[in-house]
Structures are given as C-alpha cells and as structure tokens.
Amino acid sequence: MESSDNKTFEKLDSLKQGEYTNCTFKHCSFSKQDFSNYTFIECVFEHCDLSSVQVKNTSCKEVTFLHCKLLGINFSEANPFLLNLHFEHCMLNYASFYQLKLKKIIIKKCLLEEVDFAEADLAESQFLECDLRGAQFDQTNLEKADLSSSINHTIDPDANRVRKAKFSREGAMGLLAKYDIIIK
Secondary structure, three states: EEEOOEEEEEEOOOOOOOOEEEOEOOOOOOOOOEEEOEEEEOOEEEEEEEOOOOOOOOOEEEEEEEEEEOOOHHHHOOOOOOOOEEOOOOOOOOOOOOEEEOOOOOOEOOEOOOOOOOEEEEOEEEEEOEOOOEEEOOOOEEEEOOOOOEEOOOOOOOOOOOOOOOOOOHHHHOOOOOHHOOOO
C-alpha cells in the first residue's frame, strides 16, 4: 500500500492504492479509476478528470478540487468520517451526495446539473455562483445555506428545511416551481 506525503503528482493516469497526505495532483486523468479504500488528507486536485471514479469507503479529509471534471461520482459511498470537500470551478454533473453530512461545504462557480442532494445535511453551506439545473433536493437540510448567487435551482420548501437560507429574488422563483404559477 502506497503512502505519500507532501508530493506533487502531474499528468498521471493511474494512482496506486494508499494514503496521500498534503499532496497535489495536477492535470491528471483518473477517469473511471477505482479509488475505493484510498485515503486523501489535505490534498488538492487541480485541472484533473475524475469522472466516474469509484470512491467506495474512500476517505477525503480536507480535499479541494479546483477546475476539475467530476461527472457521475457517487460521493455518498465515500467514508463519511471527517468527510470534508471543497469545490471551485468544477463540473459535478450527475454526482450524488445522498444522505451526506456536509455542513458548511463551499461550492464555488460549479456546474451541478442533475446532482442528487436528497437527504443531505447542507446547513450553513455556500453555493456561490453555481448552476443547479435539475439538482435534486428532497428532505435536504439547507438551513442558513447561501444560494443567493446561484441559478436554476428548484427547491420545494415543504419537502426541505430552508429556514434562514438565502436566495436571490430570481432564485426565489425556484421555491415556487411546484405551484406552476406565472409571475410577470
């Protein structure tokens, strides 16, 4: 089992199973890799393709993704213990965060189309300038979350906890979608 600390990896297309601490991965193409049972602690992924990566029981503690492609990843299969993720300028379409506890997560300038946030705890989270077209929110805790700069979200206030969540005036329309009303 590999163990790496304080290393930078560039332009890789595979990674040995192991524990990676304070490592940076740049311009790597890990699409469809099986990262099950890997451990990433305080790592940064920059300009990487991680689409359809398997993360069953993967530990991600303080992991940051910058300008990455993360299509279809089922983060709900990751090890939930100390799970802490940060995303900026990423494409996360079709990912799943089902039932995860991700309080105070920061997701900035990301595409989140058709993402599953059902039953997730996203209290006090920040969705900054994100596109949430088709994202699923059902029994999701969004209390004190900030979605005021994000677009295309449809959230049913009767099926989700939205107390003190922040929405823009335009974004508030997504709270009324189920009523099929016309506002001019």
